[in-house]
Amino acid sequence: MRRALHAGPWLRLARTQWAPLAALAVLTLLTAVLAVAVPAATAAGYDRDAAATVGTDSDLKVVGRAKGGGAVSAVPNEGALTANAFTWQQLLPGVLRNVTGPPEPSVTTSGTMGVAGEFPEPRNMNFDWEPGAEQRVGIVSGRPAMNRPSLNPGSAGQEIQVMVAERFATAMGYKAGTRLTLTEDGVPSPPVHVRITGLYAPLNPRDAYWRSRVTLLQSTERVIDREGTKAAFGTALTDNGGYTMLAGDASRSFTFTWRFPVRTGSVDTGRARTIAGDLDSYRTAVQGHAGLFACTVDTPLTGQLDAFLGRLRTAQSVLGMALAGLLAVAAGVLLLACGLLAERLRPFLGTMRARGASLRQLAGYVGGLTALAVVPAAAAGCGAGLLLDTGPPQRTSFIALAALILLLLALSGAAVLRERGGGLGSAGGARADLTAARPSARRLVLDVLLVVVAVAGVLVLRQRGQASGDDPLVAAVPVLLGAALGMLVLRGYPYLLRAAGPLLRRGCGAVWFVGLARASRQSVIGALPLVILLLAAAVAGFSATVDAALRHGQVRASYSVVGGDVRIASTGLDPSVVAKARAVKGVTAVVPARAVQQVTGPGEPAPIVAVGIDLDAYRKAFPGVPDVPDAANGQLVSPGAAGILESGDKTVTLSSHFVDPFPFRPTGKTDRFPGVDPGAAFVVVPYKTFGSSNFPTELFVRGDHIDVAALRKVLDEAAPKGAARDVQIRRDVLHGMTEVPMVHLVHRTFRNAALIGGVFGLLAVLLVLVVGARARGRTVAHLRVLGLHRRQSRVLALVEITPVLLCAVAAGWVLGLLLPEITGPVVDLRSYTSGFTATGHTPGLAAVLGLLAALLLAGAAALAVDRAFDRPDLGDVLRTGD
Structure with a gap:
């Protein structure tokens, strides 16, 4: 009977106030779902970016070099190669070991070897001993290479057996049984005689193993001199015996690589932070390891993780501000709903207080009603947010939600404290107009304190900057x-x-x-x-x-x-390329430029780059390119070049092996210019500075829906034979x-x-x-x-x-x-x-x-x-x- 008596007012209040209670429950449910799902989705986005940044070509490599007999004495056979791989793996810190796969050792000749003979273009080849590759290929013609070195390795007349990829052999015209003679550039060594014993093809061409070993499957082109001469390049697989025979020449250098492939998708946000520090400790451990020739750690992970962590810091800052504001809005709506519920309950509480109810009883009624609406809804919202599976749940989500629930319960307690005077005075309530209300001294202090805290937060925030x-x-x-x-x-x-x-x-x-x-x-x-x-x-x-x-x-x-919609570049272009480029479909403007390297001033200080271009025509054709100021005489200088030349407003004479001396007097400064590496020391001069026989090295092209294929054809026709070509498209x-x-x-x-x-x-x-x-x-x-x-x-x-x-x-x-x-x-x-x-x-x-x-x-x-x-x-x- 007593329990029913106590439950009566509570049930009556719940029955009469079901609408605001339902509104509070629905708002709590929505807030809980968002509090769990949104931060989880954000964290999942961070992890996706970390995985995409690392990608599939971010191997960790331990690299060492040795020559001839020193190489063989340090690594005589496959067992020694594998033992060293195990040593490097044991030195890996915990996180690096978790994200990398088993080591893949290899030994490659360091020098470039040319194939003797008459060919349309030069042919280069190197030798590679990779125990892992032998397990991933199938012989399609001939047999595997099997070398049995003599007691006098490296002696003249020895023939080394190798295998090459079927695609490479087809492109070069080789077959099983073909004999080649190779000479190493820059090394006084006797020619190397090679016999191709077999052709192979990969068992699984999509295996990630081959992504960093393209030359083992096909021929590639490489520039072999400053004139831009290209050569066909390939790799021949040999065995332990072939490696020993090659090492018989004491002047021949080998590169030893123990490659640790990074597992796809294994790097997330938390591991990315740890890996950045682990790489430094691993480099120290490898360099300090005794018992082998000097080795270093080579990996693109450092630059990739630095770029990712920079994006992460910025994203956490700007998204954190947006999400915190969103949380504050949701919390404000919940507080509003709770406050309106308290206003609806005020007449009932005043009547109950006048009839003798204690503050503890009132607190039980109001707190129970609030908890009835909030707690189950919050639990259901958390469950729904987890079921959405937007990403890894964040601990801060549950902390913020728990704090918000406690705040709502505290607000319901504050509503009870208003009834401590007793009587029916609270049932009616006096009108509280905003235009007539006078703030108390306590509220004035709180308002001033809020402004002071906000201003102090801004000052501290600006002082910390990007490190926040x-x-x-x-x-x-x-x-x-x-x-x-x-x-x-x-x-x-x-x-x-x-x-x-x-x-x-x-x-x-x-x-x-x-x-x-x-x-x-x-x-x-x-x-x-x-x-x-x-x-x-x-x-x-x-x-x-x-x-x-x-x-x-x-x-x-x-x-x-x-620098424009398209930029084409080469080491030198025929002057007629400008007219041909303007005739391409979609092109509306073409501005030629010439970049001259190794330009020096008086006293031959450090070299700089001189860019010859019609600055007025360029600014007119490409007004959207930023950081290209105007100059009265079309001459600009970068901060780096200004420090080297120390000319100020004076005229200095610049010269180079490629152009005649010319006067230079800058009338403007710029930090960057299209086509020049950021931070480089450079000057911009008029295009006619380099004389009437000038030729462009770059073309800045403007237009809509440009026929890029036609532009590439124009570049191929205008560029010197064998010269490097580059086409950059802005989109x-x-x-x-x-x-x-x-x-x-x-x-x-x-x-x-x-x-x-x-x-x-x-x-x-x-x-x-x-x-x-x-x-x-x-x-x-x-x-x-x-x-x-x-x-x-x-x-x-x-x-x-x-x-x-x-x-x-x-x-x-x-x-x-x-x-x-x-x-x-x-x-x-x-x-x-x-x-x-x-x-x-x-x-x-x-x-x-x-x-x-x-x-x-x-x-x-x-x-x-x-x-x-x-x-x-x-x-x-x-x-x-x-």
């Missing part, structure tokens, strides 16, 4: 700024309403005046949507601004790298920047954060409208008696919500636009733009239209709620005496 990464301070600063700005807006909001009141009183209608009066009579909880909408607009503005800056910065970076460079997984993650997260923040802001507006619909219905009913018709009541609904919407969204949007500038070096996007600085830009048309659409949806929500709660029968609303 996933520091919680980075994520907290925008929320603190939003809260401080919201407090200031709440301070100024009453004054705006007071100023508008006298103006509206002079109007001919009462709708605007009444609507503004009702807007000014919102309680503090009713004004909480202003802060929520402000934060939501700030998240959207920040996301749109950084997203636009990233897109625009990558476009500018692609122009800076290429391909841009595609390489934009298709990085981390870039997709940043764009997607910004879009989702803006959309989810907008949805929660609309939910906050809708929640306030629905909860206050009954009180508003009574006001409209009174006005109906005085002659207000339905159309005016709809206008009244819009007028009531307009001040909050405009003040909150305008202030939040401005804060979002300024956040990249306020946070300064934290929003550094150079890791996504090949080192090119991406400055802040205003959001695009889509973002502005999205903001306007959100405002229209809020207005539509006000009209929908007004229509849903419209009561045409005044007797249902007005009581006797009204």
Whole structure:
């Protein structure tokens, strides 16, 4: 009986307040799902970028070199080669050992060996002893190589047996039984006689093993001199005996490689951080290892991980700020729902207190109701978020969610403390108009403290700069700024309403005046949507601004790298190439340039690069290329070249073996120029500086839908025979920047954060409208008696919500636009733009239209709620005496 007695009030409260309890439960469920799923998806995006950065060609190699007898004495046979591989594997730190596969040892001749004979182009070949390759090939012709070295290895007349790939043999015209004579360039060694005993083909051409061993399967072309002469290059497989015979020549050098392939997909974000440090310790361990010739560690992992960690720090900073703002918006909506529930319960609590209920009993009732709505919904949301399987669950998600639940329960306790005075005074409650409320001294202190903390956070944040990464301070600063700005807006909001009141009183209608009066009579909880909408607009503005800056910065970076829509280059081009390139379909402009290397000034200081180009014509043809300033005489100097030449404003004479001496007097500076390596020392001079016999080495091409194949054909015809050729297409460079997984993650997260923040802001507006619909219905009913018709009541609904919407969204949007500038070096996007600085830009048309659409949806929500709660029968609303 006593239990039923105690459960009676609790059940009655739950039954009468089911609507706000259901709203609180639904909002908690949505927040929990997002709190689990969004950070997990972000972490999964980081892992995908780490795996893509490492890729499939990021082997870790221990490399050593030895000559002749020293090589054989250190590694005499396959057993010794395998034993050394085991030693290097044991030295691997734990994480490196986990992400790498079994070692793959190999021995290769270091020098270049030319094949004797008359061929259309030179032929080079080296020897490779790879025990692992022998297990991955099948003999298609002949037999395997089987060498039995004599007691005098390296003696004249010995013939070494080898195998070559079938594709390589077909291209070169070789077959089983073919004999070759090879001579090593630069080494006074006797010729090496070779007999091809067999042709092989890979058992599985798609095996990752062959990705770093292309020359074992086919011939390739290599440039073998400064004139650009190309030679066909291939590799011949031999065995332990063949290696011993080759090592009989004491002058012949060998490269020993123990390759540890990195397992595909094994590197994630956590391991990437650890590997960067492990590589340094592994290098030290390998270099300090005794008992073998000196070895070093060679791997592209260092550069790849540095690039990834740079992108990761930037992503964690900018996405952390956006996600923290989103979490603050969701938390604000939950607090609003909890506060509105407390307001609905206040008359009941006052009555129960007047009848003798203790504060502990009231706390049990209110806390039980809140927990009933929040705890099961949070648990269900966590389960749903885990079932979505968007990525690895993050511990911070559950910590933030638990803190939010405790905050909601604490807020319900604060609602009970208001009843400590007892009686029915709290049942009615005094009106708490924003325009009439006077803040207490305690609130003034808290407001000032909030502003001070926000400003201090910004100062600390700017001081830390790019090193902030996933520091919680980075994520907290925008929320603190939003809260401080919201407090200031709440301070100024009453004054705006007071100023508008006298103006509206002079109007001919009462709708605007009444609507503004009702807007000014919102309680503090009713004004909480202003802060929520402000934060939501700030998240959207920040996301749109950084997203636009990233897109625009990558476009500018692609122009800076290429210098135009297409850039073609060679060591020297026929002057007629300019006219031929202009005739290609889609080309609208062509600007020739010539890059001269090894240019020196007076006293022959360090060499620099001189770029001859018509600067005025280039700037006119390519106005979108950044960092190319104007110069009165068409001469620019880089900071590096200025330090070398030390000319200042004086004229100096520059010279080179390739061009006649010419005067140089810079009238402008530039940090970079297309086609020149970043950080290089260079000067820009007019194209005619190099004389009438000038020839271009580069063409900057502009146009839409250019026929690139035709351009390549023009380049082949104009370039010297055997010279290196290069064609860079701007859209391909841009595609390489934009298709990085981390870039997709940043764009997607910004879009989702803006959309989810907008949805929660609309939910906050809708929640306030629905909860206050009954009180508003009574006001409209009174006005109906005085002659207000339905159309005016709809206008009244819009007028009531307009001040909050405009003040909150305008202030939040401005804060979002300024956040990249306020946070300064934290929003550094150079890791996504090949080192090119991406400055802040205003959001695009889509973002502005999205903001306007959100405002229209809020207005539509006000009209929908007004229509849903419209009561045409005044007797249902007005009581006797009204």
